[in-house]
Amino acid sequence: MTDPSPTLLLRRVRATAADAAGVTLDLDALPGVQLGVMPGWLTGEPLAAQGVETEMPNLPTIDLPPADVTPWVLRVTAPQPDCLRLVLAPAGHPDLVDDGTGRGIVVDPAPAPVALGAEEAEAHVAVTAGHLSLEVGRAPFTLLLRDTRTGAVVLRTSDRLRQVAGLLTAPSALTDGEGTTLNLELGPDEDILGFGEQFGRLVKNGQLLRLRSEDACGTGTGLAYKPVPVWHSSRGYTGFVNTGAVVTADVGHSRPSVLSLGVAGDAVDLYVMTGPDPAARLSAYTALTGRPDVPAPWAFGYWMGRCRYHSSAEMLEVARTMREHEVPADVLHLDPDWLVVDRLNTDFIWNTERFGDRKQFVTDLADEGFRLSVWELPYLDPASPVFEHAEREGYLVRRTDGSLAGIQKTPTPDGRMRALLDFTNPDARRWWQEQHRAFLDDGVAVFKTDFGEALPDDVALFDGTPANEAHNLYPLRYNGAVSDAIREFTGRTPLVWGRSGWAGSHRYPGQWGGDAESTVAGMQATVRGGLSYAMSAPGFWSHDIGGFFGPELTPALYVRWTQLGALSPLMRAHGLRPREPWAFGADALGICRDWVRLRYSLLPYLWQVAVESATNGWPVMRPLGFHFPLDRVARTVDDSFLLGSDLLVVPVFDDADAPVERTFYVPEGEWFDLQDDTCFVGPGFHTVTVPLDRVPVLVRAGAVLPRVDVDPSVRSTDDLLDRPWRLHAYGSAAAERRSFVGFDAQPCTVDGEVVRHG
Template sequence: MRLYVEAHAPGVFRFRCDSAARVAAEEKPASRARQRAEMLLARFERIGETTPVAFEEDGRKGWRFEQGDGRLEISVDPVRLALYRGDRCVLSTADVPGAAPFEVVSEAASKAGCGQPFARAAFALPAGEAVYGLGETQGNPDRRGEVVVSDVPAYRALPLAWSPSGWGIYVNTLHRVEHWLGVESSPDQYQIDIEAPALDLFLFVGEPAEILNQYTQLTGRAGQPVLWAMGAWVQQDAQATPVQTAELAERLRAERIPFDNILLSGPAAWSLQGKLALEWDATRFPDARQLMALFHKHSAQVCGYGFPGVPADHPLFEELEDRMWLLADEDGAAHVFPGCAQSAGQPFGLLDLTHREVYALWCERHRQLLDDGLDAPACDVQIDIPDGIEARGGETGAVLRTVYPLLVKRALFDAVAGHKTPPEGIVWSRDLMPAAQRLPWLAGPQVDNTWDGLENSLRAALSVGHSAVPATVHYFGNPDAPVDALDGELYVRWLSCLTFSANFVLQGAEAFLPWRFDESVQAHVRTWLEWRYRLIPYVLGAIEDAARTGLPVQRSMALSFPNDPAAHAWDLQFLLGPAILVAPITAPGEASFVYLPAGDAWWDLNTGVRYEGGQILEMRCDLDQYPVFGREGHMLCLGPATQHTGEFNSARILDEVWMFGMPEHNPVVMRNKIRVMQMQGSSYIKGLEGLRILASDGLEVKRRGAEVRISRAR
């Protein structure tokens, strides 16, 4: 076993303990080994530079690796690791009584001892230090005190952990990883256990935004969703036929309720049939092309569920088993899984997507569905695959549970977006796995129809954003939960909150439609949905920004303001993109409290009043208002109010610009061509031709041809 240390990139160190033979083999990997490595890393080459410097001081000796203001120190006898940001140690290994902070059992040693290969690392967690990331949670975003297991679907795990104090850790493996975060038995330790014969850690140093930037450069970034996906979604009522859902789309248009997309309910709308073709469920879609055209007639795009399973009693099952195209038991026979929602309760076999031909088949057949008029596929396959089941490439156990949903989502994204340059499209899914941040769209959880449910939905979205997943789509309403608490006030507050989110899906069941409520509630619904459509250029710009920076659309206070500890306690507040602060109302009544983060001034979008940061405000908001603030120095670019994105004028996607104090930053907006330049106390802006400009108090606006000059009023 050898220890390898790299300055992998600015602010990124790679710390690896592995066999020399395995590291050498990766220099010229076999094709399957390369495919596995690419599931985790998008950039293999080292782009950082450092020269190891030996040191001996204060009774310690070892090596220092420096780049920029980051420094990694490896001490020997005993072995210790310390990560510095400037002169401040932000992360160090734990003092484990009677043990080293790192332990690696090689495959040879494991076989000799008849044990499981494993690696372990233990880091110190000072009192009060929060740890964020590691996937989705509907509870406290600080994961301290939890255990997170990477390959168990219930944990909703992602592989990046970080702290506002300035460090991040990514475990580079497809094997099972257990994160023990200051649990009761070791409250001052963050212990990482890996069921693999190697330890491969990437250590990040910097602000959380810098960590997400470097993490996504290392592991991959998202493509871009299509414009229509940014409009409101409506989910088919599980009791309704597709024709009845098309009639609902027609009524929504007649009622002037803006929306763009229909999400068909499960089970799977199509399945593999003879000649290995995907065919629509004839009982629900007797003429799929005609049904898709019926939705498109109302300017509605359609997203439907598929599933890479083959019913165990179908004649195709035996054919695919003979070809070895299904996941198999230890005896080589295709494994039969119990029925699930997407298989309509029927036992099934799973396509082995690690097989190159099967992967190509699954991808290509979905392209044919697009020819039938389908606009996007949906698929959830985060199944708890039992140990002992094996794929063609030898993947089994935790590795198979990790890579399977990744392969399914990647194949579907290749089907809808891979032939476009740059890749553009969406796959609707709830699945989480390494590289989830490479896809721009994640469905949020179904929650209770209560005020607590609203909080849980927000926390889930913000927590996956901590691992650089760009956009979480909230479910607005749960048809499988009681609706007694969903009165008009909660309905409007929930909708107004989600107006300022990455996106959301309304329920098509009668209990969740606007006309269940009185005329005043329906008027508020139209107002907030119009606001949503006006925000689309800004929100899509924030997603495009995520492809460049790794920052999600909805950004928590800990992520956005790491140096303002007071802000971290306000775990439901968030930034929408870089410019808009949203303080959700999560209880009945008009009163709410808002914390304005220190270091910036904030402009109330309701009143235009400016407030200094670092204070708590008590606000009162009617149902047509919401606590939303603009960040000083930024701009909010709004589009026109439309009924669907098809009404957008591609030559003029913007309608109005709101300014929060003197503009200093280029705005976030789709297809951004607006540029801000400061000179002699004024801001000169290009790209605002034909737009209405709403400047905040104290500013003077002068147009000079294609340029706008903003200066302080005399």
């Protein structure tokens, strides 16, 4: 037997107490050891109590570890119906008395609290709240959650899983010097989705994910810009670990029937939302963590950017050329060249040599019908004139040894360190926000809040945030500071364009999928990342049309990516090299213009989806399983998606000009092609031949889409705000729907003829 380790296994319930707010169970944690080469765990309890098969012929000699008890606590509360909060921590841990809002992820600790009861039985303690019953095993300590309406087990720990000698392979909960782990048993047909913006397969079974916000350097590196410790189980629950610490999610990777959640801290603060479908459970999750406001209508237009535009003259020429080619567009984005010191630095010193007077530049763009988006990041270069002031005032992050912290894992072009703003210091946060005021006064519409993933792990933040939680909370605080500044200084709905994120980041729209490679693989990974993020951070997400970097982008792939972008929640083209549609030839320009106009014609529908999503805490871009959770095929599909509930978008992943065969899955019901009314019946797979100027976009039977006519005179969404809407009804059962939400966010009635399809 190996020497005893500092690992503790939670093994027994010692006492139970209930109060007005919840139920507290005192637990015994015992030292645990493993038997050398034989997998499995042992404690100092009698072998029979541990289920050891003592008759095994090759059972090695067993020396039990000491049975010293370390007190732990399980605190159970019910912040809203069909939701339990389980805090598992050492006795006296601050999480046991925190209402959940301490990290800034949860913003409403108890949207609709439910009273709990505790009933003691010989083998377990039953904690009940509404329709939920949590059975806490006494010895051994286990968790089993039931929905009392059906009797179904929704979630259980994995204590009954053993190896051949009867040793535990996945104890319910254990803690060691690395952190605390909760092990859950995966059902035979249970699928796990979520964990933020992951670029692999949508169903996470078999994957090992380390949830740490990283400068991922692309979508194919295995890293994630916006990991989120939120996941969905097809058994009917959604889990959320309320932490800033790194979470390791082993989804049947190491042990095929175990979802292992390792938190790099000494406690697990777990919320479990149950419900019939992901939609209901995301509504519950966002009731706790907040919901985004609906961006202004112009945000749903076409955005154009490039890394880099080098002058105001260059950008104005792009704006005029867009108008000459009669391509509708609303936003031009300006990357770092607006700065004087512009290599991984933002000090808000406008480069007048390149871009002249800022207010005049914004006005000149407005004359062409464009709004301005401006890049930033939360790092300061020592070469900046404001660096000394920021350091002297204590605005910059320090390490635990008192030295100035520099960014990690993001290389600098000159070898100098880059300091980071400490957003937990109220004075520093306010100083950073104030730097935006003049830009907003001059008419800047949106800030691209780039980077934010480079905070070191050994930091001492102003507010005392534990070092192990500071890194992942940094993007949330950064984007929140900028979003709040826009709201305060302009009085309008704020909008940022963020790359990094964590749980709660969905409150600050929008986000984009980072630096995708300009390849078919990059496009495919982008869609998967957006669908995965939708299940954990519902709201307004998008991507760089054409990808950000890589091999020379073929005109055909640019067209295919533009088609995807035209049916995405937000639409922005951006990359290291030109992304303007005329840069890819006359044919690509013509096709892309048609798809941009199609998007603009769908603006009224996009607006309905946006309002619905923000109201309910849902994503705009939705996996098929979001609305068809009982369809085992639909919930695995990650090469197509729903835009709202009525449009099924089937991107074509190809970089050639020739027509392509595309096989795709259609859920239950009739679905009509948006462009030619071809009917597809589901559930089932269909194969079509798709020329370059088409992708399958299907409308659900029964849907009524509000649309607006778009002609060559339309320059931007502003030209559509007062145009009449035309209703398109699909299928024989289409409702006579007339009531919608107008662009002023007020109910409106659409009169006139209804165009019927199918």
